[in-house]
Amino acid sequence: MKATKMDVDFIGRDMDVGLHRFGLTARSPGHFQGQGQVGICTQAVMPWRARVILKTVDGNVGSWFDFDVIRS
Numbered sequence: 001m002k003a004t005k006m007d008v009d010f011i012g013r014d015m016d017v018g019l020h021r022f023g024l025t026a027r028s029p030g031h032f033q034g035q036g037q038v039g040i041c042t043q044a045v046m047p048w049r050a051r052v053i054l055k056t057v058d059g060n061v062g063s064w065f066d067f068d069v070i071r072s
Contacts, residue, residue: 005055006032013047013066038069045070 003026010020022036038048046069053062 001054001056001061003030003032003054003056007053007055008034008036009051009053010036010038011049011051013049015041015043015046017041041069041071043071 006024006026008022008024010022011017017039020036020038022034024032024034027033038046047066048069049064049066051062051064053060
């Protein structure tokens with residue numbers, strides 16, 4: 001599968017914090033790179049979902065993974 005563009009969305013799993021979308025830059029075939037950030041939360045643990053969206057000539061495909069940010 002050849003991606004023409006890739007974005008990552010950070011979404012609060014338990015709290016509506018809006019959509020944080022970050023575009024990634026193609027560095028070499030099949031490799032994208034970028035920077036993003038998640039907001040500060042008043043909770044001790046903030047559960048997030050990172051949704052990866054690949055744009056291809058045949059349409060969008062993607063997946064997600066869940067992670068927690070623990071305030072120290």
